[in-house]
Amino acid sequence: xxxxxxxxxQKPADKQWYLLGIATGLAITMKHLLxxxxxxxxMITLNYPEQKYDYSNxxxxxxxxxxxxxxxxxxxxxxxxxxxxxxxxITITASxxxxxxxxxxxxxxxxxxxxxVFCGYCEEACPVDAIRLGPxxxxxxxNGAEFNYDIKHLAYRASLxxxxxxxxxDKERSKSGI
Amino acid sequence: xxxxxxxxxxLEVKEGTSIIQAMFDNHQKIAHYCWHPGxxxxxxxxLCMVEIEGNPRLQIACNTVVTEGMNINNTSSKVxxxxxxxxxxxxxxxxxxxxxxxxxxECGLQDQYxxxxxxxxxxxxxxxxxRKVVDLGPTIVLDSERCILCSRCVRFxxxxxxxxxxxxxxxxxxxxxxxxxxxxxxxxxxxxxxDICPVGALTSKDFRFKQRAWYLKDSDTICNxxxxxxxxxxxxxxxxxxxxxxxxxAEVNGHWMCDDGRNTxxxxxxxxxxxxxxEYKNGAWxxxxxxxxxxxxxxxxxxxxxxxxxxxVLTGQxxxxxxxxxxxxxxxxxxxxxIYHWKSxxxxxxxxxxLLIRADKNPNTNGxxxxxxxxxxxxxxxxxxxxxxxxQIKNLVVIGPENIAVYKDIETQVNLFTKASNLMYFTSAQVxxxxxxxxxxxxxxxxxxxxIEKSGSFTNHAGKxxxxxxxxxxxxxxxxxxxxxxxxxxxxxKLQFVPTENLFIAENLRPDQVRLELRKxxxxxxxxx
Ligand code: SF4
Ligand code: SF4
Ligand code: SF4
Ligand code: SF4
Ligand code: FES
Numbered sequence: 058x059x060x061x062x063x064x065x066x067q068k069p070a071d072k073q074w075y076l077l078g079i080a081t082g083l084a085i086t087m088k089h090l091l092x093x094x095x096x097x098x099x100m101i102t103l104n105y106p107e108q109k110y111d112y113s114n115x116x117x118x119x120x121x122x123x124x125x126x127x128x129x130x131x132x133x134x135x136x137x138x139x140x141x142x143x144x145x146x147i148t149i150t151a152s153x154x155x156x157x158x159x160x161x162x163x164x165x166x167x168x169x170x171x172x173x174v175f176c177g178y179c180e181e182a183c184p185v186d187a188i189r190l191g192p193x194x195x196x197x198x199x200n201g202a203e204f205n206y207d208i209k210h211l212a213y214r215a216s217l218x219x220x221x222x223x224x225x226x227d228k229e230r231s232k233s234g235i
Numbered sequence: 236x237x238x239x240x241x242x243x244x245x246l247e248v249k250e251g252t253s254i255i256q257a258m259f260d261n262h263q264k265i266a267h268y269c270w271h272p273g274x275x276x277x278x279x280x281x282l283c284m285v286e287i288e289g290n291p292r293l294q295i296a297c298n299t300v301v302t303e304g305m306n307i308n309n310t311s312s313k314v315x316x317x318x319x320x321x322x323x324x325x326x327x328x329x330x331x332x333x334x335x336x337x338x339x340x341e342c343g344l345q346d347q348y349x350x351x352x353x354x355x356x357x358x359x360x361x362x363x364x365x366r367k368v369v370d371l372g373p374t375i376v377l378d379s380e381r382c383i384l385c386s387r388c389v390r391f392x393x394x395x396x397x398x399x400x401x402x403x404x405x406x407x408x409x410x411x412x413x414x415x416x417x418x419x420x421x422x423x424x425x426x427x428x429x430d431i432c433p434v435g436a437l438t439s440k441d442f443r444f445k446q447r448a449w450y451l452k453d454s455d456t457i458c459n460x461x462x463x464x465x466x467x468x469x470x471x472x473x474x475x476x477x478x479x480x481x482x483x484x485a486e487v488n489g490h491w492m493c494d495d496g497r498n499t500x501x502x503x504x505x506x507x508x509x510x511x512x513x514e515y516k517n518g519a520w521x522x523x524x525x526x527x528x529x530x531x532x533x534x535x536x537x538x539x540x541x542x543x544x545x546x547x548v549l550t551g552q553x554x555x556x557x558x559x560x561x562x563x564x565x566x567x568x569x570x571x572x573x574i575y576h577w578k579s580x581x582x583x584x585x586x587x588x589x590l591l592i593r594a595d596k597n598p599n600t601n602g603x604x605x606x607x608x609x610x611x612x613x614x615x616x617x618x619x620x621x622x623x624x625x626x627q628i629k630n631l632v633v634i635g636p637e638n639i640a641v642y643k644d645i646e647t648q649v650n651l652f653t654k655a656s657n658l659m660y661f662t663s664a665q666v667x668x669x670x671x672x673x674x675x676x677x678x679x680x681x682x683x684x685x686x687i688e689k690s691g692s693f694t695n696h697a698g699k700x701x702x703x704x705x706x707x708x709x710x711x712x713x714x715x716x717x718x719x720x721x722x723x724x725x726x727x728x729k730l731q732f733v734p735t736e737n738l739f740i741a742e743n744l745r746p747d748q749v750r751l752e753l754r755k756x757x758x759x760x761x762x763x764x
Contacts, residue, residue: 135334136447151444157368161335161444184334230331233361 109195117177118194120168122212123187124220130212131223132187134163138179146172147179158227166208171201185225239305254296254307255283265309266318266347268325268433269385270297272483273490275394277386280325282347284317285309293317319351326356328363328408330380338435340448344383363408372400372420374494375429375437379411382436388412388428395491395590398422412436423592427491430480441497442478454706455482457693459552459598459638459686460496463591464695467492469500469687469706473739476500476687486699493592502638502664503685508710509665515678520670526681526712527722527730533659533679534725537569537630546573546619546628546655550636551582551597554691555700557716558599558606561634564720566610573628574612575619576603577648579641593696596641598686602694623654631655632723634716635662637685646671653678661719663710682713689715707740708733 093100103110112118123131134151146169154162179188193216198204212220236247241258248257258265259272268280278298285296288306293314296307308314325344333339365379389401389412400420404413414420420428429439451470458465458479465488470478479500481492501507512526523529537545547565549558565571579596586594597603607613622628633652636642639662649668652658653675660669663683669675688709692702711733714722721728 133335134444135339136450137334140447140449153444160368231364 106195112192112194114192116192116194117175117190118192119170119190119196120173120179120206120211121189121191121217121221122166122208123189123223124212125223126226128220129159130162130166130187130208131185131225132163132166132183133159133185134161134166135184137182137184138188141178141182143176143178144172144174146170163208166211168206168211170196170204170206186223187225189221191221237301237303237305239301239303239307241307242310243308248301252301254285254294254299254301254305257301258296258309263309265296266322266351267297268343268383269387271387271390271431271490273395274387274390274431277390280321280383280385282318282321282325283309284314284321286311286314315351318347319354322347322352323354323357325383326352327358328365328380329383330362332378332381332435336378336381336435337438337443337448338381338432342435343433365411369413371414371437372425374425374440375420376440376443377412378436378438379413381434382412382432383434384410384412385433387431387433388437391424391428391431392420392422395427396422396424401428423493423495423588424491424590426494426497427481431490439478446472446474446477451477453480455703456687456706457598457701457703458492458496458499459693460493460499460596461593462551462595462598462600462696463488463593464598464693464699464701465492465496465591466701467496471500471707471739475504475506475709475739487695487701488591491591493590495592499638500687502640503687503709505709507664508685508713509662509680509682510710511712512679512681514680515675523679526714527718527728529679530659530681530714530719530722531725533632534723536657537632537723538725540630542569542571543573543627544629545569545571546575546622546631547571548575548577548619548631548633548652549603550577550579550634550642551595551600551603552636552638552686553599553603553634553716554686554689555599555602555606555694556691557689557720558603560717560720562606562610562612564724566612568724572612573614573619573622574607574610575614575616576607577633577636577642578616579636580643581641595696596638597636598695599693601696601698602692602700605694620651623651626654626656628655630657630659632659633661634683634719635660635664635666637663637683639664639666650674661714661716663713681719682710683719684708684710684713684715688713708738711735711738 125131134149136149139147139149148167149163150165151161152164154160175190177190180190237250239246239248239257241261242263244261246257246261255265255267255270265283267283269277270283276298278295281295283296284293285307286309287294296309329344333345339345367378367380369377369379371377384403386403389403392398392401400414400418400422401412403410405411426439429437450472452472453468453470455468458467466482466484468480468482469476477500479497481488481490483490511522512529513520514523562574565574581594582597582600584594631652639645646668649666649672653672656676658678659681660666660678661681661683663685666680669678687706690703690705692700694700718728718730
């Protein structure tokens with residue numbers, strides 16, 4: 058198989074001519090400067106962090122652990138998300154729930170956000186809609202430990218206002234005979 | 236001998252062999268739930284369907300005996316259909332529990348469904364609800380909904396443990412496994428029912444929810460719980476060891492093992508271990524240097540001491556190879572015969588429960604006795620007591636037991652050992668008794684490896700020598716007794732240091748073994764009996 062290729066030779070620096078390029082660039086800058094100066098309302102730039110942009114609800118940002126109707130964590134600690142996670146950043150400790158109806162639940166659920174690649178595979182693997190990627194993305198932290206989200210933060214952080222409810226309900230499923 | 240053809244392979248089998256047995260011996264695959272090579276035939280699951288030439292209807296392989304010239308197959312579309320719809324009947328009332336079911340990943344229903352099933356259920360009725368999370372006894376939890384009523388567990392308590400605790404109650408789709416009112420499933424072999432249950436109906440309380448099956452690697456070894464020496468598999472990952480299951484060996488343990496043997500993984504795990512060598516000096520315990528260097532430093536001390544001032548105490552928990560090397564060092568290099576056998580309280584009794592459990596809780600008492608005989612050692616424990624009390628033995632080397640729980644007399648004996656002015660105590664376990672001892676003078680604790688971390692052989696009660704290979708490394712700094720023997724003899728040896736990230740890497744993989752990396756990639760390979 059023959060490969061077609063072309064050798065590109067760059068002009069030596071003293072033979073290059075920049076003036077046109079500089080002028081075009083400046084023209085664009087000036088255009089936006091003047092447009093924004095006289096028409097502040099339509100300015101695209103935000104004064105972050107005073108002003109914030111809200112992404113759509115479908116944005117795949119920080120994880121949320123959903124809750125049941127009674128407010129308890131929906132997760133059953135099946136570890137399918139942890140198994141599916143390509144970054145290996147989910148750590149779950151399962152335990153026996155006092156109620157036989159629940160049987161198994163997580164006593165700890167941690168996501169190392171610095172390792173997470175936001176692929177959404179955990180969400181896809183979950184059989185009971187217990188984990189979702191939410192629209193939040195502004196999550197600064199002062200040190201590595203603050204990026205280790207624990208179960209409380211994932212399910213009940215203030216911005217979730219008491220928790221997001223899962224669409225899969227065991228009691229209803231049980232009633233319909235599944 | 237009878238000739239028959241199974242799936243195109245010509246076989247010769249003994250008269251009276253069932254078709255499934257012939258296929259099993261010939262490593263052919265066949266779906267089955269109720270048949271188990273160690274139990275009687277029930278023929279209730281109807282999954283082991285085979286087509287026999289000249290027979291209009293499919294037959295079950297487990298309850299059909301091979302006759303001369305039989306031509307059998309279980310690969311035709313007729314058989315596949317039968318298995319598929321047989322499976323559908325099993326799943327009619329089966330709950331959608333896989334995510335929280337401990338059996339998931341090694342479940343007979345999942346395996347067969349992936350192979351034959353993959354249909355949408357044709358049932359319009361809602362599922363039959365049964366009892367869940369039933370406390371069957373001290374070791375086992377039952378989930379009746381998951382049970383497929385294969386009756387393996389019932390036959391086990393009937394035929395093997397002969398305790399008859401389990402039975403099938405009610406009938407039709409209300410039938411379920413249970414025990415009589417107020418009775419518990421409580422015998423010393425109860426956990427075998429968890430192993431043979433093809434689904435997740437019986438789960439072990441000890442293992443429940445600790446790990447998912449696909450996070451575990453397994454390796455073969457020999458149980459060191461008693462002198463029977465059952466062949467076992469240990470399951471582990473980088474967090475530690477999690478369970479022990481029996482491995483078939485017709486001559487030793489058949490398909491089974493006892494419940495006590497399943498706890499032998501506990502004293503191997505890091506939490507129970509002595510990780511660094513420590514010494515008692517000037518009234519306080521301090522961590523000292525590397526185990527190898529500390530041991531080496533003793534070789535000069537021992538070489539300069541008189542042979543009568545040196546003593547060695549051994550238990551029946553080391554391998555034959557280790558006895559040979561340590562006795563070689565003490566009798567030939569250090570020229571002492573002050574070598575003593577520390578027996579656990581029941582070592583002498585030859586109690587046997589008729590199935591597997593023996594009173595001697597040391598795996599290799601026979602190996603130790605043979606090594607003593609070979610090196611002409613005949614000293615008794617009273618000897619040691621006398622020599623320690625009269626301060627004749629000054630430097631005492633003790634190689635302590637790793638299964639410390641069976642040494643009920645450890646406190647008394649440790650108080651005896653501390654009478655030596657210089658005690659070197661090699662142990663894999665933490666010795667609380669030593670730390671609590673009042674009259675200690677100069678003591679050095681040096682970490683040892685356990686049976687999981689070394690290769691060697693045990694001689695069991697019947698004199699059968701069983702070799703086993705190193706499974707993994709758990710405490711890197713620990714020594715095995717071969718190394719101790721060489722170091723005490725003053726030899727230069729190179730100790731292998733295993734970095735922390737390499738701990739728990741399996742070292743004796745079988746060629747057919749499911750590798751953790753593949754499991755993580757969701758490529759599930761299962762080789763099941
Ligand atoms: S989004 Fe992807 S990387 Fe992040 S936790 Fe989920 S599976 Fe893991
Ligand atoms: S979040 Fe979903 S997939 Fe992950 S352990 Fe919980 S139930 Fe299983
Ligand atoms: S027994 Fe098997 S099929 Fe049934 S819930 Fe457990 S893993 Fe799933
Ligand atoms: S509990 Fe398990 S072994 Fe016992 S009958 Fe049910 S499925 Fe079979
Ligand atoms: S294995 Fe033959 S009927 Fe169950």
